[in-house]
Amino acid sequence: MRPLFRPRTRPQAAFISFRGGEHFGDSPSVELGNGCHIQVSQIVLPNPQEPSGVTTAYYSYSYALSSNIDEDWILRYDYVPGKAADPEYNYPVAHVHFNGTSAAYDGFYMPGKRPLYKLHCPTERIAIESFIEHLIIELKVPTHGDRDEALAFLAESRREFHEKLRTK
C-alpha cells in the first residue's frame, strides 16, 4: 500500500492509496491473483465528533479486468460526502458506476440520456471490507491464507465498522 500522503500543514489528514508502483503514477492499479486490477483511494480526516477517530472524506474503489483500467474497468464505488452541500450536484454521495452495456438501455429513449457508465447508482457507504469480500466471492480472487479465515476476518472488521456507525 503506497503512497500514504500526510500534508505538513495539516498532519492529521491522510491520502491513502493502494498502488502497484513505488511512486504515485508508476502503476495506478494493483494486479490481483486472478489477473484483475483494483484501484483504491481514500482521504481520511479527523472526526470532529470523536477526537481519537477519523472520518472518511472521500473514497473510490474500482476494479478492471486488465491492466488497461481506463478501458476495462467494470465497477467503481465512490463516496463524496463533500458534494452534499453542492447545489449543482444532484447525485447520491455514495454510489456505484457500472461500465457495462445494455441493449435495452441503448434502445430506451429519454431526453438528455447519459451513457450507462455515467449513471450514479445509489448505495450505502461501502466499507472497504465489503469491496474485498466481493472480489473474493464473486471474482474468485485468491487469498494469501485460508479463504474462510480471510472472509471471517473481513466480516468481523465490517461488523466493527457498522457498530461504530450505529453508535455515532
Next chain:
Amino acid sequence: MADIVEQNGYPSIEPIEVSDEELREEIAREAEARLDMTYEEFVEAYREGTLPDTLAVNDLVILLRFLELSGGIPA
C-alpha cells in the same frame, strides 16, 4: 515511497509528509504523464467540469481534493 514497518504484528505504513507545493508538483507530473495536460489546464478543466470521466481523471481529482482539504489552493 512509504516505508512498510511492523507494528503489533501487522504491517504499518509510515506516511510521507508532503507540503502543498510537493502535492501540486505530484499532480502536475501525473496530469502531464497520464492526461497530457498541464497542472493549470487540469485545474481549469476540473473547475469547469469538462474533464473526461475516466479512472485516470478520477484518480487525480482525488489528489486535487486532498490538496483542497489540506488547505492548499489548487491553482
